[in-house]
Each structure stands twice: as structure tokens, then as C-alpha cells.
Amino acid sequence: MTKTDSQTLQVKDLPVYPPRDKAIDDHAYMKQVMRLGPLVRDGYFGVHTFSHQHMLDMLSDDLTRQLETEGIDLLGIGAGAIRDFFANVMLFSNGTVHRNRRAPLARAFAFPIVKAMRADIRAAATAIIKPLLGGGEVDFLADVAGPMPARIIAGILGVPERDIPHFTTLVYSSIRVLASRSRGILLEAEADLARLNTYVAGVLADRAKSPQQDFLSAYLARVADSALDPTEVRVQIVGLILAGSDTTRSSIATTFARLLDHQDQWEMFKADPDALKADVTAEGLRYDPVVGSLSRIAAQDFMLAGVRIPTGSVLFMSMIAALRDPAIYADPDRFNITRKDHPALHPAFGGGGHRCLGEALARVEIEETLSVLAELAPNARLIGPVPTLRGLTGVRGINGMTVALG
Numbered sequence: 063m064t065k066t067d068s069q070t071l072q073v074k075d076l077p078v079y080p081p082r083d084k085a086i087d088d089h090a091y092m093k094q095v096m097r098l099g100p101l102v103r104d105g106y107f108g109v110h111t112f113s114h115q116h117m118l119d120m121l122s123d124d125l126t127r128q129l130e131t132e133g134i135d136l137l138g139i140g141a142g143a144i145r146d147f148f149a150n151v152m153l154f155s156n157g158t159v160h161r162n163r164r165a166p167l168a169r170a171f172a173f174p175i176v177k178a179m180r181a182d183i184r185a186a187a188t189a190i191i192k193p194l195l196g197g198g199e200v201d202f203l204a205d206v207a208g209p210m211p212a213r214i215i216a217g218i219l220g221v222p223e224r225d226i227p228h229f230t231t232l233v234y235s236s237i238r239v240l241a242s243r244s245r246g247i248l249l250e251a252e253a254d255l256a257r258l259n260t261y262v263a264g265v266l267a268d269r270a271k272s273p274q275q276d277f278l279s280a281y282l283a284r285v286a287d288s289a290l291d292p293t294e295v296r297v298q299i300v301g302l303i304l305a306g307s308d309t310t311r312s313s314i315a316t317t318f319a320r321l322l323d324h325q326d327q328w329e330m331f332k333a334d335p336d337a338l339k340a341d342v343t344a345e346g347l348r349y350d351p352v353v354g355s356l357s358r359i360a361a362q363d364f365m366l367a368g369v370r371i372p373t374g375s376v377l378f379m380s381m382i383a384a385l386r387d388p389a390i391y392a393d394p395d396r397f398n399i400t401r402k403d404h405p406a407l408h409p410a411f412g413g414g415g416h417r418c419l420g421e422a423l424a425r426v427e428i429e430e431t432l433s434v435l436a437e438l439a440p441n442a443r444l445i446g447p448v449p450t451l452r453g454l455t456g457v458r459g460i461n462g463m464t465v466a467l468g
Contacts (some may be wrong), residue, residue, distance in 0.1 A: 070365070070368065071368055072369070072370055073103055073109055073372070074107065074150065076099070076101055076103040076109065077099055077103070079103070079105075080095065086459075087452075088354070088451070088452060090381060091454075092112070092454075095110075095112075100367045101116075101366065104374075105379075108306065108375075108377070108378055109366075109371060109376070110379075111377065111378070111379045111380065112384065113384060114385075114387040114389060114409065115389070117381070117409065118409075119355070120356075120358055120377050121379070121412065121413040121414040122387055123415055124362075125360050125364055126358035126360055126377060127156045127361045128154060128156050128160070128358060129357055129358070129376075130148070130149075130154050130156065131148050131149055131330075131361055132159075132376075134148050137248065139245065142252055143253075143255040143259055144248055144249075146259070147255065147300065148295040148311065149310050150298075150392065151297050151298065151301035152162070152164045153301055153305060153418075155453055158380050160415065161415075162289050162415070163290065163298055165284075166281055166288060166298070167286040167302065168419060170277055170281065171420055171422055171423055174423040175422075176423050176426055177422075178418075179423075180426050181368065183427055183435060184430040186213050187210060187430050187431045187433075187434040187440070188434050190205075190206055190209050190210060191431075191435060191438055192440065194467050195468065196468045197467070198353050199445055199464050199466060200464065200467050201464060202318070202463040202464065202465045203311065203315055203447050207311045207314040208230070210235070210310070210311070211228060211306055211424075211426060211427055212230040212307055213226060213235050215302070215303055215306055215307065215397045215422070216230075217401060219262075219278055219299070220269075220274070220276050222421065225261075226329060228260065231254075232257055232258040232261065233258065233303055234307065234311075235254035236252035236254045236258045236300075236304060237251075237302075237304045237307055237457075238250070239252070240456070240457055241306070241308060241456060241459070255300075257299050258433050259297075259300060260301060261297050262303070262316055263296050265278065266278065266295065266296060268384040277366040286413045302419070305418070305419075306423060306424060308352075308457055309353065309424070309457060310424045310427050311363075312352045312458070312460045313343075313352050313428050315414060315449060315463050316349075316352075316451060317345075317347075317432060318432060318462065318465075319345065319444060319448050319463060320448075321342065321399075321432070322333065322444045322465070323444065323448045324397055324442060327399050330399065330400075335432070335433040335437060338399060339402070339414075339430070339432055339433045341399050341424055342432055342466070345397060345398060345401055346428070347408060348391070348409075349397045349412065351382060351385050351458075352410075353410070353457055354453045354456060354457075355378045355380045355382070356452060357376060357378050359374060359375070360374060360375040360377060366442065378455060380416055381383060384409055391403055411424075437465075438468040439468075441468055442465055442466065443466050444464070444465055445464040445466055446462075446464050449461050449462065
């Protein structure tokens with residue numbers, strides 16, 4: 063039913079996010095919030111959605127646009143590495159600018175090209191995991207899940223083996239610019255982001271002088287006659303590094319933890335990892351998503367669930383809620399690696415023109431790491447509690463994860 067103007071609700075009329083008991087987890091809290099209705103607002107009049115359909119609707123470039131520098135503007139962050147990053151990276155751009163920044167990278171991460179990398183990715187996982195077998199307690203985040211995506215992206219960029227430890231340290235410090243809304247934490251990360259920029263600029267300069275048959279040389283050839291300036295050329299590579307590291311690290315860790323916490327499914331997976339690795343990865347990405355919500359800005363006035371959303375409104379689409387939407391998933395609170403109701407396009411990678419560029423690479427990294435663990439460490443077990451992700455917006459934080467891989 064279409065509401066008349068007199069019946070139309072305004073954002074100010076929406077229920078407000080309730081106080082949270084810090085003892086409950088994110089999923090339990092979201093269930094409390096959703097009892098208030100399909101939309102709620104926060105104290106700043108940001109509008110929050112929870113259903114799978116609303117999330118897809120709000121990712122339409124006709125209705126909404128991506129945030130650009132609004133977030134760091136509010137924090138008073140001016141010139142410097144952080145401003146440089148947010149102002150120039152494709153993730154925080156729109157329209158023609160976004161298309162110009164994305165196009166030179168898109169082909170390199172197409173599914174057929176990444177498929178050809180699968181054997182190398184598996185070899186990298188084996189090289190990381192094998193030395194840890196039978197050696198007692200393993201810090202899974204530091205020793206397995208963290209090094210894996212950093213090593214793969216380092217290989218794609220042609221980072222020398224001797225530089226990989228330093229490169230990895232810079233990546234996981236710099237990535238806080240995407241994972242935090244705290245001005246203090248952002249400024250702490252800025253020094254390492256500046257160092258990562260310097261490192262990437264040096265690698266690009268080397269490739270420009272001495273082209274090779276590799277990813278970076280092909281990228282530089284594609285941008286040579288493009289509209290991108292040198293800062294944009296560099297920042298796209300930095301953005302690629304950051305966007306594909308922390309999210310994949312946490313997904314590897316939480317999916318492995320869920321398998322070990324559900325022994326029947328771990329046994330099933332070990333019996334035929336090649337057949338099940340794609341399904342296991344899809345369910346791990348769904349059950350506890352690494353990104354808590356996606357944020358967009360209304361590009362025009364429109365109606366959503368009977369509420370008038372004015373141009374300029376900030377919208378937050380809860381990934382945590384949408385990926386357990388009972389309208390899409392049967393028994394959504396159950397971790398089930400045999401699930402057959404995943405949408406054709408996994409919502410964990412977003413949608414529309416900003417859908418994750420590195421989806422194919424992330425999937426293969428998670429699949430092959432889990433498959434190698436199933437084959438080399440069939441008796442793996444968790445030591446201590448199951449790790450949890452925490453955070454309702456942006457990239458969620460993960461606590462420690464200790465395992466035995468004997």
C-alpha cells in the first residue's frame with residue numbers, strides 16, 4: 063500500500079537504537095534492534111536497515127552513492143596520508159571517477175585469471191602451514207590467517223621475499239584506516255600508511271623503468287593513457303592491498319574456528335575438502351561476516367519501508383542482519399556447510415558498481431587455506447574459546463585465536 067503524505071513517516075519518527083548490554087554478542091543485539099521495526103535510526107539520524115532486500119535496494123547507484131571523504135571530514139583529518147588515501151581510492155568514489163579508477167584493475171581479478179592462480183595459492187598455504195604442524199600452540203591469526211593474504215598480494219605485486227615480513231607489518235598497521243572510526247587510532251596508523259605509500263611508489267617506479275611480464279607492469283600499461291594522475295595510480299594499489307588483507311584474514315580464522323567448533327561438519331569437510339571447500343567458504347562468509355554494515359548516502363529523495371529518506375541521509379545496511387535474513391536463509395542461525403540457499407551473488411562482497419573487486423581472489427585464498435588445513439592438520443583443535451568478531455559497522459575486530467595443528 064502506498065502511504066499518503068499524511069501517513070508518511072520521517073526519519074525523525076523512526077525508533078532509536080536501544081542501549082546495548084556489552085555482555086551479549088553482535089547477533090543477539092541485532093535481534094533486539096530488529097524487533098523495533100525494519101528501520102531504526104541512530105542519534106545522528108543515520109538510517110539503519112536489516113533485511114537482505116533492503117540492503118540490495120540501497121546499493122543501487124540510482125538511489126544512493128558511496129561515501130567519499132565525509133567520514134574523515136567529520137573527524138577533522140586534513141592533509142596527510144589518510145586524506146590522500148580517502149580522496150583518491152576507488153572505494154570512496156562515485157560515477158566516472160570510480161569507473162576510471164576501477165577499470166584498470168578489474169580484468170586482473172576476473173574469475174578465470176584467479177582460477178589459474180589456484181595452484182600457487184595452495185602452495186603458499188602449504189608453505190605457511192606445514193612448518194607449524196606438531197609444534198604446540200599456534201597463534202592462528204599471526205602465523206596462518208594473517209600471513210596468507212599478505213603473502214599472496216605481495217606475490218601478485220612482485221614484492222621480494224626478503225621484504226614480505228616488513229610489508230606484512232605495514233599492511234596490518236595501515237589497515238586500521240579502514241577499520242576504525244577513532245581519530246586517535248587513525249592518526250596512529252597514518253605513519254605506517256605513509257610508509258606503505260612510499261614502498262608502493264618505489265615498486266611502481268621500478269616497474270616503470272624495467273617492465274616485466276607481471277601484474278604491476280600490465281597495470282601501468284593500462285593507466286599510461288588514462289585519466290588517472292600519479293597519486294591515483296599509486297593509491298589504487300595501496301587500496302587493493304588494504305581491502306584484500308584484513309577481511310580475508312578474519313574470514314579464514316572465523317571459518318576454521320566454526321569448523322573446529324562443529325566437529326560433525328569438520329569431519330564431513332575433511333572427508334572431501336575439494337568437493338566442499340567452496341560451500342564451506344560461502345557459509346563462513348555468511349554466518350559471521352567480517353564487514354558489519356555497508357554505508358551509503360541518499361542521492362535523491364525516496365521512500366523506504368514507508369519512511370521518506372531525504373537526499374543526503376546516511377544509510378547503514380547491516381550485513382550481520384541481512385546474512386541471517388530468514389526470508390533468504392533457512393534456519394539462519396545454524397552454521398551449515400551443506401546449505402543450498404546462498405544467493406547466486408554472495409552478499410558478503412557487496413553489490414552494484416562497488417561490488418568487491420577481489421572477490422574471486424578472496425574466495426580462492428580462503429578455500430585453499432581451509433583445504434590444506436583439512437589435509438595436513440586433520441586433528442586440529444581450538445585451544446580456549448571460539449574467537450568472535452565484534453563491531454556493527456565497517457570491518458569488525460576479531461579477538462585472539464589459538465589452535466593446535468598436531
